[in-house]
Amino acid sequence: MNSLKGDPKNHPVAEFEHGMTGTCLCGSIRVTINDPELFTGRRGHLCHCSNCRKAAGSFVSANLITDEEKVEIQDTAGTLKTYNDYDTSSGNPVFRSFCSVDGNPIKSVTPLSPGKVILKMGIFPRIPEPEMEGFVMHKHPWEADLKGTVKYKFARGGEKLEE
Numbered sequence: 001m002n003s004l005k006g007d008p009k010n011h012p013v014a015e016f017e018h019g020m021t022g023t024c025l026c027g028s029i030r031v032t033i034n035d036p037e038l039f040t041g042r043r044g045h046l047c048h049c050s051n052c053r054k055a056a057g058s059f060v061s062a063n064l065i066t067d068e069e070k071v072e073i074q075d076t077a078g079t080l081k082t083y084n085d086y087d088t089s090s091g092n093p094v095f096r097s098f099c100s101v102d103g104n105p106i107k108s109v110t111p112l113s114p115g116k117v118i119l120k121m122g123i124f125p126r127i128p129e130p131e132m133e134g135f136v137m138h139k140h141p142w143e144a145d146l147k148g149t150v151k152y153k154f155a156r157g158g159e160k161l162e163e
């Protein structure tokens with residue numbers, strides 16, 4: 001595989017017909033999603049909750065919730081650390097793992113979703129077009145509306161925003 005960095009448009013989706021690998025900035029953590037369906041439709045969600053914003057260092061976090069068994073995480077230099085986040089907007093604890101060298105968010109796990117892992121998509125060469133958005137009521141007024149996403153006012157699976 002070529003470099004995992006650069007312009008996402010230089011990584012045609014055909015490159016990921018079996019799955020996709022991403023790395024943190026220092027390269028010690030490699031995450032592989034073994035899923036041929038990754039780019040066959042909309043996948044993943046954006047979360048606008050304030051904890052995700054903090055963890056992502058951005059106005060939104062790009063997440064993909066998927067089956068744990070489809071994900072391989074190689075922590076080659078033992079830099080993966082976990083922050084146990086109990087003070088969440090939804091009230092459910094979220095165990096947030098990140099690279100302790102460069103601070104890149106890697107994954108979250110919550111007891112709400114057993115057998116699932118929430119991958120933080122920023123480390124991947126290309127992010128699928130999102131399917132859903134959570135905590136849309138917590139968006140900044142300057143954020144553009146995304147077309148075609150399922151929009152939840154707060155937690156995913158809760159009340160939807162009427163468009």
Ligand SMILES: [Zn+2]
Nearest residue numbers: 024026027099
């Ligand atoms: Zn790293």
Ligand SMILES: [Zn+2]
Nearest residue numbers: 047048049052
């Ligand atoms: Zn969130």
